[in-house]
Amino acid sequence: MARATRKSVTRKPATTARVKRPAHRRPTRRVLVLVATRKGAWLLHADAARKTWRVDGPYFLGHIINHMVLDPRDGRTLLAAAKTGHLGPTIFRSTDLGRTWKEATRPPAFAKAPEGEKGRAVDHTFWLTPCHANEPNAWYAGTSPQGLFRSNDGGVTWDPFSVINDDPQFRAWMGSVQDGTPDGPKMHSIIVDPRDPAHLYFGMSGGGIHETRDRGRTWTSLVQGMEVVEGFDAANMAVHDPHCVRLCPSNPDRLYQQNHCGIYRIDRPSNEWTRIGKNMPKQVGDVGFPMVVHPRDADTAWVLPMDGQTVWPRTSPEGKPSVYVTRNGGKRWQRLDAGFPKSQAWWTVKRQAMTSDAQNPVGLYFGTTGGELWMSRDEGKRWTCIARNLPEIYAVEAAEVH
């Protein structure tokens, strides 16, 4: 059983910028930010005003942590998807907010292939999603190579979920290791409709977006309107590369998507995505990885643009980092960069590494591959670095705890 060592340090924001706090009711629940990195995990505990942060960690120093998520249904169970440079993938579970951890007794693993066939092996669990509020202790996991798994016991044991892991059609869409992202093709953006636990979405990089309304018995593809890299045929599911899909909590019929080829919105029951990224400034473009939606306003969403030209640098365009917000469902976008470096900052932010809290005003958080953690406590108007010198940040989640 791996041991998690940790230290606590209280830090003021790393920048000296003074931030005027808008008048609002003092929240009763405090924000906890979960940071998963290539070399371990950290927890950052906020004060009530989200101005001072207590850094707690590292947990699992040296382990590759792709995702760490707090169960919103009990407010104390943490799951961490882990592997190391040598050891195979596993899931660690804490039921006391990180004080103690236990390893899953049966981590996500593909079915054993029939004799003579080459079966797949999970390289790492990439994505964790708590199931519906009415399904306590149930979780979904997405893996690399792409696989979908479910646990019904709080992450202790995992089983393949639905038919897709071994379905010939899905396997063709998933492609090979060479068809995915540089560190392996990903199953991600596993979304549970808050109105219906049988209604799920997921995304595959590559392999498109898929939906079930019968708890995974049957699936329908949802890629109409999505563009693909020039020269490829959009009718080929395998070349669709959604980077991050988010459902609006305040309007579960609306989803936003950051794709390899642009930013999109869909309003169900329509089956067609609209490329709202065409309204972004041309010199910035609409390429990126994360997508963040407002917890209470379905017209508001944030993206973090990256350079998608020529050899796909995936760094802040022109070395000038920015977040863009839309307040009207993607008709117009506004640049938000107060507090960011004005030049020579070549940031990359991965698809799980940007998120929001649910406070008012909304707090935004993202982590760079250079190990900096930034936040805004006023919905992006002003940004502050709250931690730096961390390892490469893979995922950032915000939760609220008593």
Added chain:
Amino acid sequence: MKVLIPSPLRSYTNAKEVEANGATLTELLADLDRQYPGLRFRVIDEQDRMRGHMRFFVNGEQAFDMMCSLRPTDAVQIVQALSGG
């Protein structure tokens, strides 16, 4: 037989060297997993293949086949292949 445990697996065994039994590497890993639950999956995948950065040596010779025979007097070494950074 004696089994040398590499540092990434000592959180399971709490020891550099442990005793385990088996007539093959497969059986040996099964016995190690009985004693130290979870250890096997970290070094052998769900298709019963050695993981990419783990190596197995029997009396100093690298073993590539999980069905290779073992004797009670053999010394088995599990090694992490170079994979830093």
